[in-house]
Amino acid sequence: METKAVIEPLAQPLKEKILRQINEQVMKCYQCGKCAAGCPLAGEMDYTPNQILRLLQIGSEHTDNEVLSSYSIWLCLTCDTCHSRCPQEVDFPHIMDFLRGEAIKRNKIHPKAKEIIAFHKSFLESIESNGRLNEVELTMRYKLKTLNLLQDIGLAPKMFAKGKLEILPHKIKGKDAIARIFANALKETDDE
């Protein structure tokens, strides 16, 4: 009689989703380490870029989890030094953008990344309501979200004196169109 091995269906490894959704192949990395050598943030990261790629290559639930809950994915500045020097042309910043989105979807956000996300959200909220960024509004929103109320408090008067701060946001005429772009584009991202 034929016996069949029963294999538990595994969660799809991130590397497959990365290949399918953004067409990047983590398997191309052969660990030369040029990315980590050039990365301006490598010293601050919990995993260097090549280590992130290695974890993704292994593709176990544990290693995928390590990647999504890492601080590295939030520290990446998208400076593209890694990508421009990669002999295998792995577009690592592109992968990082994907991983950030995935970490949010699966709610696996590194505790120290909360402020960085709060900043990005404050930034987007300011654009959503005005069409353009207003730095005073961005700062207020960010401070309220993080309660870092006194941060950079010394900069504001000097910037104001130099005519570099607009207190009231400039609202563009097409701000309703912008609000619709936000509503529909965000739906689109969620559907992926």
Next chain:
Amino acid sequence: MNKVGYFPGCSLSGTAKEYHLSLLEIAKIAGVDIIELEDWNCCGATAAHSLASTLAVALPARNLAIAEKMQLTDVLVPCAACYSRLAQAKYEMKINEKYKTLIPQLIEMDYNGTVTPLTVLDFIQKYLIDNLSDKFVNKINAKFACYYGCLLTRPEHLSTIERREDPQIMEEIIAKAQAKSIDWAYKVECCGAGLSMTRTDIVGKLSARILNDAQMRGADAVVVACPMCHSNLDMRRPEINQNLEFKTDIPILYITQVLGLALGINPKNLGLDKHFVSTQRLISKVEKITVEV
């Protein structure tokens, strides 16, 4: 008169006003007509591409569509970060079938891909420098460290710069204004822009390495072509100095301000009084070119 579209982006109407002012001044002297896009919107910057991929294409795409509607073909995008977003949106709409139909629906506008975003360096090369060559009346007796940072040189598919690890275009531009530049090691390193508010300590560290090298190699000023680089290197000076063994007061100038000084424009009209780090010492090194008889 040459006509070029202009996408100032949010920084140039706020923290980087002097970049806007100096740009308009030198374009005027070159006889180039700068036409601001009507009712442009924010490109979405790092926030959009970090959190929402479709939004990160749609927001800049609306600006490209506005330029198309205004029948502009070249659009100057002086902020390197905005340039990167507009160029990336154009690229994505070319290669991604889904975006070709989805994005025009989202922005409720036609999009044909006829507009080319230009960095300030490409704009100067293409539209200004030949018209300015006989108008430089001043010589700046100073050495400049030309700083490119990330987004003017990378990623490869968006950058028009040759020799990405050691670009020369800024050096070539300021040489036409008879200004000297130094050879240095940190011209394409990252200043930390995106973390300016959330991890100011890191920005201090990264920017300190850049200014340390510029100063040690004898530069009198650093030249930039991006408002993010400028605000980090100029406004974050206390955090930078905390990371240095000495305190540096090296000024940071936009390339448009350097050209403006060589063209004899009043420093105030170039917004040189709007910097946090004083530009006075540098301004004192500007002198009229005397023609020998």
